[in-house]
């Protein structure tokens with residue numbers, strides 16, 4: 001490891017210690033931090049909930065980083081794909097009476113095929129073009145998806161009352177059943193994708209293409225096919241994310257934007273194209289948001305500020321993100 | 329020039345052309361690389377050798393011309409299609425996955441229809457062969473330039489190809505390794521493989537190639553066994569008369 | 574088709590008359606054009622859509638009654654896409670290019686606040702059925718008239734109910750935007766008047782979905798009741814997460830969300846016992862406003878649902894406008910403004926009589942979701958049933 005690299009790691013560690021202790025310091029100042037058992041229970045609940053939330057965030061980021069890694073396409077429609085997944089699940093639940101998680105059995109293959117079609121019809125045309133071109137095309141796609149969803153579903157908010165019970169994790173930490181299920185699903189799906197990329201032959205070919213499409217080509221990899229599979233997987237991941245959103249939160253055709261931004265922030269934080277980075281970035285972001293919200297007076301209004309502040313400082317210290325390696 | 333019959337030709341290139349904007353990198357080049365032999369492709373810098381390799385392997389699209397291989401025209405095929413027909417190559421500027429280990433680089437060659445176990449066994453064998461055994465788990469980006477060339481060479485052999493195109497394999501490789509490399513190239517040739525080497529090291533070319541093709545300004549200007557080429561006036565002029573950077 | 578005809582009429586009018594003032598009597602087919610930009614897409618499309626329903630209903634009814642001063646009314650409705658800048662441009666266009674005779678109000682306080690500068694400049698009055706934010710009327714504007722209860726009073730009933738059941742501490746939270754902040758301000762003032770201690774005030778970003786930390790904070794602050802100035806998504810998320818985390822309050826009140834028809838439907842029994850605010854309810858036997866029954870029947874027949882308060886407010890505003898034009902005897906902006914400022918009338922929506930600032934003192938209703946139905950519980954004179962408070966704990970449901 002180079003010297004400057006080591007230095008930036010120390011700097012990063014120091015910064016993170018400061019960033020995470022800041023809410024506590026401000027909280028002590030304003031008396032929102034207390035030292036009694038009851039308050040520690042609140043704190044533990046909030047940290048635990050942040051971790052659960054972070055796992056789901058990370059899954060959004062994995063889909064985004066996959067497409068970006070392989071094709072250098074910034075998919076501005078990622079959140080809309082999440083939204084599409086939420087609606088698919090909602091339709092399955094309210095009209096066909098299918099359990100939201102069971103619905104994945106058929107929504108995921110549909111999503112994969114949609115991804116393949118999307119790649120063929122639209123994205124193949126922008127691979128290798130300047131990144132802005134792809135950004136504009138996917139942005140347009142996102143808007144189209146919003147309008148189509150509004151036509152079909154109106155702008156009414158929907159939500160699925162699924163698994164609303166409380167799970168008492170410890171005596172003091174309670175959490176929603178749906179949150180726990182979502183976390184477990186998100187982490188298993190992300191892990192499955194990770195293992196697929198790491199060990200399967202197709203997965204290796206995808207990683208190879210992501211690292212260097214030119215080299216992949218001369219290794220006998222059919223890069224065009226890899227593009228199809230990649231977009232298929234990314235859309236399937238987004239749709240799975242949508243299923244998890246639908247059982248936790250209200251959504252309407254416009255909520256996708258939030259998920260796009262969140263995924264962006266995590267990808268940038270964790271390091272582009274880096275999957276473990278996405279997981280760590282997701283957890284860090286969600287936990288910090290919760291700490292700020294819990295302890296700083298009117299801190300909930302400042303969570304976005306805290307999130308983007310974290311992102312910017314990490315980038316200043318390590319331009320490649322938490323896990324990013326400097327380009328050789 | 330000795331006569332060459334159709335059956336002895338592995339790659340039959342006819343009137344190949346490729347221009348980059350105004351630069352006619354390959355400008356009506358006709359070449360016939362003999363089967364089962366080591367051929368040398370030489371010429372001053374910028375004469376179109378690398379571009380020729382790119383056209384042969386689908387990395388670049390020819391503007392016109394044909395490339396016959398086993399009765400099929402390869403012109404305009406995708407890299408993976410050429411690769412799967414048994415033609416592999418190395419690059420003048422090495423192309424390895426810097427962020428993957430030596431072994432992973434080898435296993436990225438996913439086109440071979442063999443089990444993971446067989447693929448691994450072959451990768452180990454080839455890594456041993458190019459003397460990178462100790463560096464098997466090292467990231468390719470951390471290898472020396474010469475070691476990367478060896479890795480690339482080993483990777484090009486993963487599929488047991490029929491035709492191997494080597495773009496300046498000697499550059500940056502130390503003497504001992506170079507001798508090993510050349511010995512292995514001869515070994516391949518003895519097993520009936522067709523090898524084409526682009527090289528600036530004249531010792532390598534003159535001592536190891538059965539036949540030499542000389543390019544200048546995108547066209548072939550001479551062809552023949554080493555002894556003939558050494559005396560060819562056009563070649564001497566091309567090289568020494570007006571050398572270009 | 575109608576929109577096309579209106580368009581054509583406007584184009585012809587402009588061609589024939591040039592840039593001169595397009596008074597109603599000069600239009601072909603004896604028409605008057607009422608124009609407005611209302612969100613038909615975007616975040617406000619849902620409530621605004623119900624207002625559009627009422628507008629369409631009223632236009633057909635008024636034409637059946639012989640129109641306005643004998644002129645056939647044509648509505649020209651544009652879509653501002655729930656976007657303030659778009660709304661401003663569209664109103665400029667309606668006034669200067671289309672030269673509409675009368676204006677219809679936009680939806681949402683934020684957009685109305687911005688559009689109020691435009692119509693003020695061109696001196697064209699309207700009744701703002703889509704805005705409940707009092708600062709709009711604190712800028713000496715002369716051409717905008719209030720009809721609905723303002724944000725400050727949305728939580729009035731909830732705070733009174735809190736007092737009734739002996740709640741001593743409340744937390745006031747809300748989305749970080751104009752309307753919820755006004756509602757919060759009002760709630761705080763009512764709490765002060767009634768001697769209830771506000772232990773926490775906090776705003777959250779408009780797209781916030783996770784309220785775990787905020788709920789823990791509210792608990793830590795020791796609040797017994799939660800006053801939430803929220804819309805659908807945030808109110809739904811808060812309730813669901815309260816249930817998931819087993820966080821209990823004696824009372825939970827949200828400004829907008831529970832009033833939307835699909836709120837109880839989407840949330841199931843998690844929505845039970847929640848308090849909400851309504852400007853108006855389709856309850857003729859209880860509110861006893863003139864013409865209510867007929868309006869509700871006509872609306873239901875045409876749109877297959879009962880009108881909600883958004884629809885009711887828009888309809889009432891149009892009746893007020895109709896009466897004002899009759900009183901003014903002209904479409905002249907100044908005469909109409911004068912009429913709107915002095916009119917005293919009770920419509921299907923209730924009484925309309927504005928003060929010097931142009932503000933009406935409309936009395937709102939507080940309801941509770943009980944067994945999937947909204948039931949008015951405050952003020953007492955309009956109560957359909959007694960409020961069931963405190964809310965039972967989640968574990969006992």
Ligand SMILES: Nc1ncnc2c1ncn2[C@@H]1O[C@H](COP(=O)(O)OP(=O)(O)O)[C@@H](O)[C@H]1O
Nearest residue numbers: 348351353371372373374375376377378379380
């Ligand atoms: N991708 C490219 N774009 C533009 N010009 C190129 C490209 N590749 C090669 N050339 C030009 O084509 C000519 C032949 O180059 P090359 O085939 O690399 O020669 P050699 O390998 O014989 O040194 C040179 O003038 C070079 O600059």
Ligand SMILES: [Mg+2]
Nearest residue numbers: 377378379420
């Ligand atoms: Mg070259």
